[in-house]
Amino acid sequence: MVRFQGVAMRYANGPEVLRDVTFHLEAGSYHFLTGPSGAGKSSLLRLMYLSHCASRGTVKVFGHDIETTPRRLLPGLRRRIGVVFQDFRLLDHLSARDNVALSLRIAGIKEDVIRAHVAELLSWVGLGDRLDATPSTLSDGEKQRVAIARAVIGRPSLLIADEPTGSIDEIQGMRILRLFEELNRIGTTVVVATHDQRLIARFNHRVLRLQDGQFTVEGRGP
Amino acid sequence: MARRPYDLPFAQDGSGRFLPWIIALMVYLAALASIAALATREAVSRWNAGLEGTATVEIAPALDSAGTDAAVAAAVALLRATPGVATVAVVPADEIARLLEPWLGPDAARSGLPLPRLIDLTFAPRARVDFAALGGTLVSAVPSARLDTHSQWLDRLQALGQSVQIAALAIVLLIAIAAGATVVFATRSGLAVHRELIELMHLIGSRDSYIAQQFQSHALSLALRGGALGVALGAGTVGALAVVSRPIQGALLPDLSLGASSIVALAALPLIAGAIALVTARITVLRALRKMP
Ligand SMILES: Nc1ncnc2c1ncn2[C@@H]1O[C@H](COP(=O)(O)OP(=O)(O)O)[C@@H](O)[C@H]1O
Ligand SMILES: [Mg+2]
Numbered sequence: 001m002v003r004f005q006g007v008a009m010r011y012a013n014g015p016e017v018l019r020d021v022t023f024h025l026e027a028g029s030y031h032f033l034t035g036p037s038g039a040g041k042s043s044l045l046r047l048m049y050l051s052h053c054a055s056r057g058t059v060k061v062f063g064h065d066i067e068t069t070p071r072r073l074l075p076g077l078r079r080r081i082g083v084v085f086q087d088f089r090l091l092d093h094l095s096a097r098d099n100v101a102l103s104l105r106i107a108g109i110k111e112d113v114i115r116a117h118v119a120e121l122l123s124w125v126g127l128g129d130r131l132d133a134t135p136s137t138l139s140d141g142e143k144q145r146v147a148i149a150r151a152v153i154g155r156p157s158l159l160i161a162d163e164p165t166g167s168i169d170e171i172q173g174m175r176i177l178r179l180f181e182e183l184n185r186i187g188t189t190v191v192v193a194t195h196d197q198r199l200i201a202r203f204n205h206r207v208l209r210l211q212d213g214q215f216t217v218e219g220r221g222p
Numbered sequence: 223m224a225r226r227p228y229d230l231p232f233a234q235d236g237s238g239r240f241l242p243w244i245i246a247l248m249v250y251l252a253a254l255a256s257i258a259a260l261a262t263r264e265a266v267s268r269w270n271a272g273l274e275g276t277a278t279v280e281i282a283p284a285l286d287s288a289g290t291d292a293a294v295a296a297a298v299a300l301l302r303a304t305p306g307v308a309t310v311a312v313v314p315a316d317e318i319a320r321l322l323e324p325w326l327g328p329d330a331a332r333s334g335l336p337l338p339r340l341i342d343l344t345f346a347p348r349a350r351v352d353f354a355a356l357g358g359t360l361v362s363a364v365p366s367a368r369l370d371t372h373s374q375w376l377d378r379l380q381a382l383g384q385s386v387q388i389a390a391l392a393i394v395l396l397i398a399i400a401a402g403a404t405v406v407f408a409t410r411s412g413l414a415v416h417r418e419l420i421e422l423m424h425l426i427g428s429r430d431s432y433i434a435q436q437f438q439s440h441a442l443s444l445a446l447r448g449g450a451l452g453v454a455l456g457a458g459t460v461g462a463l464a465v466v467s468r469p470i471q472g473a474l475l476p477d478l479s480l481g482a483s484s485i486v487a488l489a490a491l492p493l494i495a496g497a498i499a500l501v502t503a504r505i506t507v508l509r510a511l512r513k514m515p
Binding site for chain 2: 049050051052053071074075076078079081083089091092093094098102103105106107150154
């Protein structure tokens with residue numbers, strides 16, 4: 001599903017923020033990615049959701065070596081990846097409904113199908129009565145759920161969440177992680193970045209750890 | 223049902239706000255240039271139709287009016303016998319006097335002043351008359367006769383008409399180029415303003431063409447709105463000019479009232495502006511996005 005081999009990464013001409021990262025995520029697996037703030041978690045995820053390119057090594061997603069994949073094939077690969085960004089990245093001028101619908105519209109899905117799917121999913125995450133609200137009128141927890149709905153509406157085979165519990169309280173955070181468990185149970189490969197060790201301890205998932213420039217993989221997982 | 227908002231928040235960025243006004247101004251200028259060209263073309267073809275297939279023979283006055291009459295009679299006889307000549311009409315002497323009245327005074331005809339005589343000719347519709355040969359024959363038979371085919375006057379008129387039309391076309395082309403350049407700059411600034419959201423749309427799997435679609439329909443709607451305003455102003459200006467110029471309109475001033483072809487040309491201008499905006503915006507976006515990850 002995702003394979004990193006001796007990967008290093010740098011921003012423009014800056015120093016390497018990742019060095020010698022090697023791991024393999026099997027289809028249907030669930031991993032936490034952890035490490036202190038500034039360790040490079042977000043950077044590693046950016047490589048994984050095809051936002052940036054590695055400066056060294058190979059990144060393979062769905063079997064495609066990203067460095068040699070033609071640009072025209074990237075949209076297709078990206079549609080199979082759902083991303084929950086650390087800062088949500090919702091479109092402020094669009095309603096919750098249109099924010100979520102965007103993922104399907106760009107794929108050319110018919111409007112009537114979109115309407116039904118979006119309403120259903122937003123109800124499922126508990127926002128059935130906020131369909132037409134714009135992000136500025138939503139709480140952080142609600143925005144988080146809109147962002148998650150946008151990430152999963154296209155039934156991605158890989159779900160990537162960057163600090164999804166960072167800006168919400170513990171109870172809400174647990175609800176979201178249980179939602180991810182459920183998606184994982186139906187076959188979605190999940191990667192969740194968090195610096196919250198207590199959260200990791202509550203679940204029995206494998207852990208990718210970035211610490212002091214060292215990358216390690218821990219745990220057996222279920 | 224209300225129109226779905228654009229995926230990109232164009233309403234909030236200033237880059238597109240000035241575009242309709244600039245397009246309105248450009249379409250206004252293009253409308254004036256097109257109408258000038260069309261009016262000139264109509265005037266030239268009207269003059270052409272009036273003068274084509276006609277010629278005038280001028281007989282210089284002889285020493286006495288009997289001599290002049292004899293020359294006129296000889297010329298008329300020769301012309302009547304010329305194949306291709308349809309009608310031969312001697313312009314009456316008092317009409318010539320009337321034509322010359324501004325220069326010679328009201329009593330010219332009666333004063334016994336020697337006046338030239340004119341013979342109006344028309345040719346059969348498809349006759350191929352060799353004017354040079356006819357002129358030569360005429361002069362050798364009647365030395366005081368001179369054939370005027372209006373060709374010099376018509377040639378100059380045609381040349382003038384063509385110059386006006388070429389100038390108008392050049393102006394319209396320059397305006398189209400300027401409009402295209404304006405759309406390029408507006409689109410580039412829109413791309414810069416919305417860069418982060420475009421990046422996001424790429425990340426969730428959007429193709430360049432989907433993003434271009436957003437920009438091009440926005441540019442189209444701005445250009446159509448501006449174009450409609452510009453063409454309305456242009457039609458208003460020409461209408462006002464037509465009203466003002468009516469009292470002095472003679473054979474020389476082109477008719478400024480809007481004919482069918484002018485109306486079609488005017489209606490086409492906003493559509494052309496829209497098409498330029500759409501295509502230019504699309505190409506600009508696609509070229510810019512190709513450089514993004
Ligand atoms: N867009 C960027 N441009 C330049 N440097 C960056 C950028 N994003 C992150 N960094 C740097 O990369 C390092 C890792 O950051 P990040 O991946 O955000 O870590 P984490 O998500 O674990 O907190 C940090 O030193 C940070 O300053
Ligand atoms: Mg981070």
